[in-house]
Amino acid sequence: MSSQIRDNSETTMTSAVLHRDTRFIPRKAVGGKGSYLFLEDGTKFLDSTGGAAVSCLGHGHEKVSQAITDQVKKISYCHTAFFGTEVSEELARFLVDSTDGKLSKLYVVSSGSEAIEAALKLSRQYFLELPTPQPKRTRFIARKPSYHGITLGALGAGGHVHRRQPFEPLLSQNTSHVSPCYAYRGKKDNNESDADYVARLADELDAEFQRVGSDTVCAFIAEPVVGAALGCVPAVLGYFPAMKAICEKYGALFILDEVMSGMGRCGTLHAWEQEGIVPDLQAIGKGLGGGYAPVSGLLISDRIVQVIDKGSGSFRHGQTYQGHPVSCAAALAVQKVIKEDGLLDNVRIMGRYLEMRLKELLEGHPYVGDIRGKGLFWGIELVRDKVTKEPFSPEAAVAFRIQETGLNPEYGMSLYASPGTVDGIRGDHAILAPPYNVTKEEIDIIVETTVRVLDAVFDQVEEVK
Template identity: 60%
Template sequence: MPFVDTAISQPAVEESSVPVPAPAAKPKSAVFYRQLRLDFPAIVRGEGSYLVLDDGRRILDASGGAAVACIGHSDARVGEAIMSQMKSASYCATLLYTSTVCEELCRLLVDSTNGQMARAYIVCSGSEAMEAALKLARQYFLEKTEPEPQRTRFIARQQSYHGNTLGALAVGGHKSRRLPFEPIMSTNVSHVSPCYAYRGKKADESDAQYVARLVDELDAEFQRLGPETVCAFVAEPVVGGALGAVPSLPGYFKAIQAVCRKYGALFICDEVMCGMGRTGTLHAWQQEEGVLPDIQTYGKCLGGGYQPIAGVLASHEIVDTMSKGSGAFVTGHTYQGHPVSCAAALAVQRIVAEENLLANVSELGPVLGELLTKRLGDHPYVGDIRGRGFFWGIELVEDKATARPFPPKANVAMEIVDLGLKGADYSVALYPGNGTADGVSGDHIILAPMFNASRDEIETIVDRVARLVEDYFAAKCA
């Protein structure tokens, strides 16, 4: 008897009559995402420099989110510090009380400046910190023995970003981020050119001549506004999201600080993205000879992403003036000085110090830059590679010879970052930026590894990023 396939010998059934269960519909999200048309993958856990997603992908986090994570994800020591504080005192109403952990963190911050700054103020985000810095600068001039109430203006720089609240956004000089909200923003801010040698420095200029030209521009802006009306100049030592890790040239900050001093204005140093060790020293201004800000903001790497936290450091002159005046800072937030956030940040900073991670950043930072330049420096669509410490940017251009940027509609930076996440050959997370060239056009990607990354890990990051950039343009421009 021949073999009979019983599955085939069964009575025929019309395909249309067989009920096929429909795939379960993904529940509609209740989250008001930044991008409402995208489905975001969910993180299920972090493991050091890696993030594991809900679909099983294992992503090498080469940017720490927005240059936030700095000691790796899911460090048990920080978790224990958070839980210990939760069990002790989870909230502190700072109008009435202080907390031991906030006192310890602020002492650490002040001491980290070698006592050059006097007091620290703790809030929940970089935008809050910038708002506080602006208000503090204004109040300082009202509290002086001879008050200067006419000082109501601020000078900042084009292609800068200082936060997303209306006051901080007004200070920022990123055109595309400002545009929708300009009708409701303060108009007491003007902008001068950034120290952006790749696009701003003329072919026949030396570094010193370029710096002198920028300083003259700032001086002229003081004169145009009326020097007595300017409250402060605001700038990032290494420009982050708006330009893509652009450090200033030697002597620039010392010279612009001198202009501020000349006219009695303050210098506000925004280190929310580039500070707390990201560039190799705990404070980026510590690498600028002869520079000491009057007010400094800090944030992301303070708590390494373990809790929302940022803040402000104020100079002795600021604090002494206010102590002799009203004795109060006229601002406040419900969650300022939050004990659990302070506990997380204190644990992160102790790990950074105990494991000597800043030395690792200083040692391997140049290696990261050299490897990126070796792999991508000659790429036809890479215009510039710049940075400091573990904070590096790659500017992408449509024409290398003329530095012509890609138009905004090309969406180059975001497409590269998206491919890095979705492409199994890369599985690397980067931070995208646009408006690099003029606030509207231009693209860059930022690399910001963990402070405890090894040389092998740095080499892995560079290899994945280089292949990602090469493959993206090979497909796009084929």
């Protein structure tokens, strides 16, 4: 299985690319249409995760491709220190209006990590530019085992042990971490009510504010549905209003990282629409441009905008490709297709069908501990023992085996699998995140193939566990 896929070490020297694995050259994708990618060896590959929950319209969407071509012909680049563009203004207006004006400005960059970096720095600058500045606010509170990006600031904000480990000496020490809202493992013996669980987590956050100094915290940051770090874990009812209330109690900002879970992935354009709260800052990314161009953004509340406007008038954080016209054109086209084709309805309808089929075929699986998610964003947590919830040992490499097995031509499907679910090192999960225009027939293939992949993997894991 894995050895067959990874056994090309003798050919790696022929590539000048620093691939994710230096001892392995991945097969080349040569085309794509809808939910499928076409590989150089003739495999028709079902992209059931959209890469990393990115390809929300699938591949080869003609309207988006045309919008990008048109923009390149018009103007492909200009520096935002000198000029603005019509397309960036139109994208910003579209997204601000989508929040009913609750968030009033958009800052466009290229990746989710960059959006988080901008959020962290803008939070700090906000407190420096208040009529009565609060320069002691230098800290952030996040959750474990969260993931907010790979650049140093974003990595420092996250609580993902495995990704942080090699770079700990380089990371800022101004972020502390509290428990996630992770009902499957966080609730006490499954007898704790949602309300009591929320109250306990709110007390923990409150205590952390007090421990580090409530007047030193810029913001609390969290994902509405935790993606790569935990595998599509949604919060229980009432959690986010309780967390925001703690932030307001101490005058801190409330940042939502919707890079993976937002822009329609969970059934509403903004995941916070389902939580009964509005963030002060919202990072968006993957589903914003659907992979048609590198693009992400930061949506900003008017409260913050007004402070900067009445202060220095300038966010002291500029980037060369900020507001890139081609990226803005791609994002605007993707968002227009989602709206005009009513795809959020399809996300909700197909999401319910995906949930039903996953639970129908996998809830009784001996190694499936939990199935959770929202919309078209679903995670499967794998455990060695369903009763005790004991995870597999890291040496069993369950997540790696799942992802690699899915890539085999006999399955031809992506399963975005990650280790570290339990504590950043132990635990395994797999994510499914098909495009918003996925069909019922494709959902059936995805779920049935997932079952086959898991069966094949655990036949092998039995030998090593």
